[in-house]
Structure formats: structure tokens, C-alpha cells
Amino acid sequence: MKIESLSNSRVKEWEKLKTKKYRDETGLFLIEGEHLIKEAEKKKVIKEIISYKEQEEADFYVTEQIMKKLSSQVSISNRIAICYKLEEEPLKDKILILDNIQDPGNLGTMIRSALAFDFQDIVIGTDTVDLYNEKVIRASEGMLFHINVVRKDLKDFLNKIKNDYQILITDVRKGKNIKDISIQKKVALIIGNEGNGVKEELKKYATSFIKINMNESVESLNAGVAASILMYELYERK
Amino acid sequence: MKIESLSNSRVKEWEKLKTKKYRDETGLFLIEGEHLIKEAEKKKVIKEIISYKEQEEADFYVTEQIMKKLSSQVSISNRIAICYKLEEEPLKDKILILDNIQDPGNLGTMIRSALAFDFQDIVIGTDTVDLYNEKVIRASEGMLFHINVVRKDLKDFLNKIKNDYQILITDVRKGKNIKDISIQKKVALIIGNEGNGVKEELKKYATSFIKINMNESVESLNAGVAASILMYELYERK
Structure with missing residues (x-):
């Protein structure tokens, strides 16, 4: 036509x-x-x-x-x-949870890294950038078609999974080096907003606070990089 | 005034x-x-x-x-x-070399990660995006003021350093897991263009080809993420 x-x-x-x-x-x-x-x-x-x-x-x-x-x-x-749009699938063992990620490039990058390191589910909060934003799709290099991404109210969601999953939250001050944390079979990693980190109201769900070992003169890594290094560490550990 | x-x-x-x-x-x-x-x-x-x-x-x-x-x-x-503009400083032990990186956000991200993982020098090829592009400066979160970034012809540069530095180049096919490579004190890591990787003409300078262990169904990681994970691995090894 x-x-x-x-x-x-x-x-x-x-x-x-x-x-x-x-x-x-x-x-x-x-x-x-x-x-x-x-x-x-x-x-x-x-x-x-x-x-x-x-x-x-x-x-x-x-x-x-x-x-x-x-x-x-x-x-x-x-x-x-x-x-x-993709259908929601049942959750598997490793979940990446994104709290208020605003940069479409960061979300796309994290989708690629999640697949590379066997995180098969991504749960995004209601305030994270839209998965179907064209910049997210491009930055994911088409990988979004091969991963289960769902949008949820994160408090409700964490309440639901908290007894079944080990919940890891990054915290540069009180976090322990990710290498020194023993990891359970079912694990959920929460990554926070680029500027402000994970919201206070979600922090109470943490099983452990973690951090990436690095030179302390640098305040923080890019959110996509931090998420990727942590997923890499958990993948390497399997 | x-x-x-x-x-x-x-x-x-x-x-x-x-x-x-x-x-x-x-x-x-x-x-x-x-x-x-x-x-x-x-x-x-x-x-x-x-x-x-x-x-x-x-x-x-x-x-x-x-x-x-x-x-x-x-x-x-x-x-x-x-x-x-910043003055060029003498090279130290760990150098990140960027071959034709086009995305300003990627360059900014790599600057942050380089500092976090003690790479104090970044050498960018003549075809990489300008360091003083406002998007690069913003993505670096001001970290570009604390690192030595110089623009060089990469072939000339590699010829000059090849006897003093171990030169690592990523290659998904023939690369060895970065974890299985023994690392010398002076090391240069080359990261290639987002779509095409490191130029063929630079590959002959490799002391070792390396890769990041990941699910093989994923073709590649974002260039900034790949650079960051490799620098993290080298930092963790020190």
C-alpha cells in the first residue's frame, strides 16, 4: 500500500x-x-x-x-x-532494579550489560525514563528485545520480593566491597538516579549495602558503569 | 565590567x-x-x-x-x-588510549572511570571527539581537570611507547580473559570506536589481546562500560 x-x-x-x-x-x-x-x-x-x-x-x-x-x-x-510492546515474563534469579534513571543512554547501556552478565529481568520505577524512548532503543543496540523489562511501583515490588531475594543497594559510605559479600542464588541489585542515588524510602529494603573499590578522590562513577561493574562482579561469581 | x-x-x-x-x-x-x-x-x-x-x-x-x-x-x-586548556604532563604507569571514540558522553564517562581506577593519562587519537566539547566536560563531571589528556597520532605514539609499556587491545574472538593475563607495571589499554573497535593498523602493537568474560549471545558492551570494567580489573590487580 x-x-x-x-x-x-x-x-x-x-x-x-x-x-x-x-x-x-x-x-x-x-x-x-x-x-x-x-x-x-x-x-x-x-x-x-x-x-x-x-x-x-x-x-x-x-x-x-x-x-x-x-x-x-x-x-x-x-x-x-x-x-x-513486549509481554511481561515471570521473574528469574537475577533482577536489576532501576530507581529514577533519567538518561536514555544510561538505560540502553544497562540493558546491554544486563544481558551480557545474565541479568534477565529489569524492573524500572515509575519515574525512570520510558523503555520505548527511541534513544533507549538505540543505545540498547536492539538488546531490549531479549530481556524482560517491567515498570512497577518499586516499594510494592520490593515488598513482594523481599523474602525471596537478596537485595543489594550501593552506598559509597557504608557499603562493603562487592567482592567481600557472599551472594545468594536469587539477587536483586538496585541502581539509583544519576545525581541522587537510591531514594531513602527504598534503602530500608537492603539486605546488604555494597560499593565498588576505587580511588576515593572520585565522587562517583557514571550510573551505567556502576551497574555494569556490579553485574559483572556477580556474573563472575556464579 | x-x-x-x-x-x-x-x-x-x-x-x-x-x-x-x-x-x-x-x-x-x-x-x-x-x-x-x-x-x-x-x-x-x-x-x-x-x-x-x-x-x-x-x-x-x-x-x-x-x-x-x-x-x-x-x-x-x-x-x-x-x-x-590543560598543559600536557609526563606519562605515568597506566595509560588509557582511545581510538576514534565518537560519543562525547562515552569520553566523559571514561574520564571519570580512569580517575576512579588510577589511570592518570588518557591519549586520544586525532579522530576522537574533542576533549573540550561541552558534552564531554559535563559527562566527565569536572573530572577532566584532574587527569592528563593528550591528543596524538596513535601510530607515532605507540611506536614511541611500545618497548616500555605492555599494550592491551580488546578482541572478542582471539582475546584472553583479562583475569588470566599477567599485568606489568607499565600498561596501556587501547579502546576502539563504538561501532568498529580498534583500527587494524593499530592491532599489530598489541602485547596481548584481551576480553571481558560475558554471555556470548551479546555482541558487545558499550565502549565506556568495556573500558571501565577493564580498568577496574587492572586496578583491582595492583
Whole structure:
């Protein structure tokens, strides 16, 4: 099917998927480029594919002008896909919990690292950046299709898991070196906001406070780096 | 001194410091906000301070409109400072070498991690993003004032250090787990471009190829994360 008008209702709906509000309402999101489309295909979550080049495989063919409208990148990709949001899966043994992470690049980076170090679940608080934000998707390099990410009220969630999981929270002052902590089979690691760390009201759920051994003249690491080093340590320990 | 005109020659020069070309020509760069100014003061590299608020300490007072012109942030800071670029210092034992890193956030993140894990020198190739780019400065959280970062032709540089330093290069295929490599006192770690890794022409300088132990289904980590985990491993080993 060929669409040529910018005011076509489908085009308008696709474009609205750039907002979190409309993604939430429809349960759909938008991805760009062959690498992401390949990863989405593996997961069978593609609803429809849009292209402005006739030689490409697609469900809808549009003009270059429409494609530019839908794209968030400087140089537009050959294809854009509309995907169904991922289904929530049951929790496994290692959970990364993110409290108020604001930088989409950080969230994408943590998704990649979580998969690399066998954390198969990520639970994000209601104030963390949207998983389906296009910058998060790009920074995750398509890895978000292979991990279970769910959004929850973190207090409720921690109340539910606190008897089953060892809960680790970073604290530069009272934390113990992660290397000196014995780790249980079921473990949840909480990473806090880039500037303020983990909220006080969540700290009471900690089984242990941990830290990364480093030169004390440096105040903190980037949140994505800290999360990755800790998950690496827990992976190495298995 | 009070400046009120947007076409004042000083204002024009300050604004030009947003470009790499003019920073290179003048040896100056621009920083925003109290946290960065505090770090720059410790290092005594501030040439002059600009503010639009009379109660602030500054060398030049400007209008809010001029301040907006100079600022790269959404909400402008009370003060902006013009700094002298940092002097090159003699190399110490642990060097991080960056080959064609493009993302300013990644460079800033690596600067923070380098300091945290006692890498006191960073050598960046001629094709890596400018150290004095405002996004790099912000992502480094002011840590760039406390580390020696120099820009070099990497082939020339590696030729010069190859007899004195153990040179480590990441390679997911032929690399050995970093944990299984014995580390010399003087060590240089090369991190490659986000998409393409380390250039072929630099690989011949490797003393050892290394990798990070992880789930093989994941193609790669974010470059800043990979650099940080490797520096952490080398720090932990000391």
C-alpha cells in the first residue's frame, strides 16, 4: 500500500508514537533501521513495516517526506517498523532494579550489560525514563528485545520480593566491597538516579549495602558503569 | 565590567569558543555552572568568569540574553568561565588510549572511570571527539581537570611507547580473559570506536589481546562500560 499524504491518518498515528503517552495508550512503539528490525523479527513483535524505497520489503510505502517526519535520526533509514510492546515474563534469579534513571543512554547501556552478565529481568520505577524512548532503543543496540523489562511501583515490588531475594543497594559510605559479600542464588541489585542515588524510602529494603573499590578522590562513577561493574562482579561469581 | 551588547567583540569571541576550531586556535574553552567552576579553580585554569547576576563573583557582567547565547544548556547557569586548556604532563604507569571514540558522553564517562581506577593519562587519537566539547566536560563531571589528556597520532605514539609499556587491545574472538593475563607495571589499554573497535593498523602493537568474560549471545558492551570494567580489573590487580 502506498501513502503519499502527510495528513493521512495512519501517518499521523505513526508519528504520535514518538510520544510516551501514545505508546502507552496503544501498546505500540517505533523502531528504525535494519539492525533493530532484525532483532525485533527474532522476537516476532513487528506489526508493520514502512519504507520509502520500492525495492525494500514493507507493508506500507511512503514518500521520503513522510519518512523524514517519522524518523528521529539525522539520516533516515530505509525502513521503520511499528512493534508491539513486549509481554511481561515471570521473574528469574537475577533482577536489576532501576530507581529514577533519567538518561536514555544510561538505560540502553544497562540493558546491554544486563544481558551480557545474565541479568534477565529489569524492573524500572515509575519515574525512570520510558523503555520505548527511541534513544533507549538505540543505545540498547536492539538488546531490549531479549530481556524482560517491567515498570512497577518499586516499594510494592520490593515488598513482594523481599523474602525471596537478596537485595543489594550501593552506598559509597557504608557499603562493603562487592567482592567481600557472599551472594545468594536469587539477587536483586538496585541502581539509583544519576545525581541522587537510591531514594531513602527504598534503602530500608537492603539486605546488604555494597560499593565498588576505587580511588576515593572520585565522587562517583557514571550510573551505567556502576551497574555494569556490579553485574559483572556477580556474573563472575556464579 | 558590564557588557550589554550582543555584538560586543568579547561576547563574539566567547561564543566562538563553542567551536573546536576556535578552541584550538586560542587554547581556551568554556565551562558552565558552579560544580565545574569549582573543579577548574582547584586546577587554577580559569582566565575569566562571566555572570548575569550582580550578586555573583565575576570579571564580566552581561545581560541574560548574552548569557543565553553563551550557554549550551536548557536552563542557564549563574556563571560561565573561560579556561585555559590543560598543559600536557609526563606519562605515568597506566595509560588509557582511545581510538576514534565518537560519543562525547562515552569520553566523559571514561574520564571519570580512569580517575576512579588510577589511570592518570588518557591519549586520544586525532579522530576522537574533542576533549573540550561541552558534552564531554559535563559527562566527565569536572573530572577532566584532574587527569592528563593528550591528543596524538596513535601510530607515532605507540611506536614511541611500545618497548616500555605492555599494550592491551580488546578482541572478542582471539582475546584472553583479562583475569588470566599477567599485568606489568607499565600498561596501556587501547579502546576502539563504538561501532568498529580498534583500527587494524593499530592491532599489530598489541602485547596481548584481551576480553571481558560475558554471555556470548551479546555482541558487545558499550565502549565506556568495556573500558571501565577493564580498568577496574587492572586496578583491582595492583
